[in-house]
Amino acid sequence: MDSFIEQTLAMRAKRTYREEDRLLIQKGGYVSPNPNLYDDILVALSLKKPILLKGPSGSGKTRLAQSISALFQQPMQSVNCSVDLDAEALLGFKTIVSQDGQSTIEFVDGPVVTAMKRGHLLYIDEINMAKPETLPILHSLLDHRRMLTNPFTSEVIVAHEDFSVLSAINEGYIGTSPMNEALKNRFVSFSIPYLQAEQLRTVLEQAVPEAEAPVIDTIMNLSEDLSKQAANGLLADEAASVRSLINALQLAVHMPVDRAVTYAIAELLEDKMERDLVNELTATWVK
Ligand SMILES: Nc1ncnc2c1ncn2[C@@H]1O[C@H](COP(=O)(O)OP(=O)(O)OP(=O)(O)O)[C@@H](O)[C@H]1O
Ligand SMILES: [Mg+2]
Structure with a gap:
């Protein structure tokens, strides 16, 4: 295994990572269509690059994310985009909590904030289904800053070292819109073909x-x-x-x-x- 990936895996799993573990995890997991694709994605992730997976329906994008989550021993937080997706669905919402007769307002972390704080894998599915005005909130998170200011709490959140982002798109499907250039520019992108x-x-x-x-x-x-x-x-x-x-x-x-x-x-x-x-x-x- 590439020693760079090995080092990253060891760091994330906080233990030495063996080749046998990797093969075990891959069984029943994502099968790479060529010898490079899966490893190249792991290299990009290890470099903390947000990943964009482009491929038709049923080509294994979600399975690939699940396999990486298992390999890195990193839970996955998923967001399914649609035109209704809003900042609350991404970041979380405020709620009233009653305790000992006292009511307080608490913020319930959504998938993005949870993944950022705990160093989880964030999987953003069908990212080109979201309204273009919803996603700029993630721009500072997806570039070298790796942080965002939560507009609901004004909290500045810096992503955990292990936090990683994978997004998936089916290009050209009904209901999708071309990805905004500034958003797309923050990713490194991989085509995911059907296996043969x-x-x-x-x-x-x-x-x-x-x-x-x-x-x-x-x-x-x-x-x-x-x-x-x-x-x-x-x-x-x-x-x-x-x-x-x-x-x-x-x-x-x-x-x-x-x-x-x-x-x-x-x-x-x-x-x-x-x-x-x-x-x-x-x-x-x-x-
Ligand atoms: N390369 C692959 N390796 C392992 N399993 C695969 C692969 N490609 C497809 N599959 C299998 O095909 C099925 C569909 O895969 P998956 O749900 O990951 O597709 P998808 O690209 O996320 O599709 P959609 O865009 O519709 O969400 C799963 O059972 C998955 O295990
Ligand atoms: Mg999928």
Whole structure:
């Protein structure tokens, strides 16, 4: 393992970190599509860079964040962005607490403040769904200052040394807006593709250990066809989503593969021609 990452891990876990631990944690966790991606993300995180994960639905962004949380032994605070996201959902809110007949106003820390104070991992999902005016409150946190002034309490909060940020986006989806340049500029960014070939097989086998080899082979063959047709523009990219392939494989343990694929993949596509194409491709692999 890269000694720089090893040192960071040892520092965070406050103990020596062994290669066996890392492999154990990775089992069932995020599988890197190439030898570099996962380690490069760990290097960037170790340098305290906020990370932006860009990838389609079901490409493993959340799983990647969960794996890093396990690897660093660092709990994860999650924020799901939407147009309704406001400063309170990020930072927390004031509440009245009654004790011994006395009422006092206390501030309940939200996910951002909790992660900052305790050195947790902050996962901001679908960051491009938030209204552009909501997120500038995080700018000072996401650059070298690593602090923010809580507007509700006027408290100046400096992030714990271990505090880290991972954000995820699905580019170009309905309801998303292009990320504000000043916000985007604070991140280092990684494209998260759908897995293919052996890495995909590993994930399928780990996700559905009870599936038999011929069924996994069929799903693997179909996935190759789906990726090709998506590359040709004949299918939506999400047709080859790893999540959908896992769903299809789980159903296929209990029913014929063609029905499983219809429910888990074809029926999710808007266009009838795309649905028919998926079913036709499946038929070529099912005897
Ligand atoms: N590279 C990968 N390694 C391990 N598991 C993966 C990988 N890619 C996808 N998966 C599996 O696919 C499923 C979906 O992954 P996940 O929820 O992380 O996707 P996502 O990119 O966060 O999707 P969304 O954008 O819809 O939230 C999970 O069961 C996950 O374990
Ligand atoms: Mg996700």
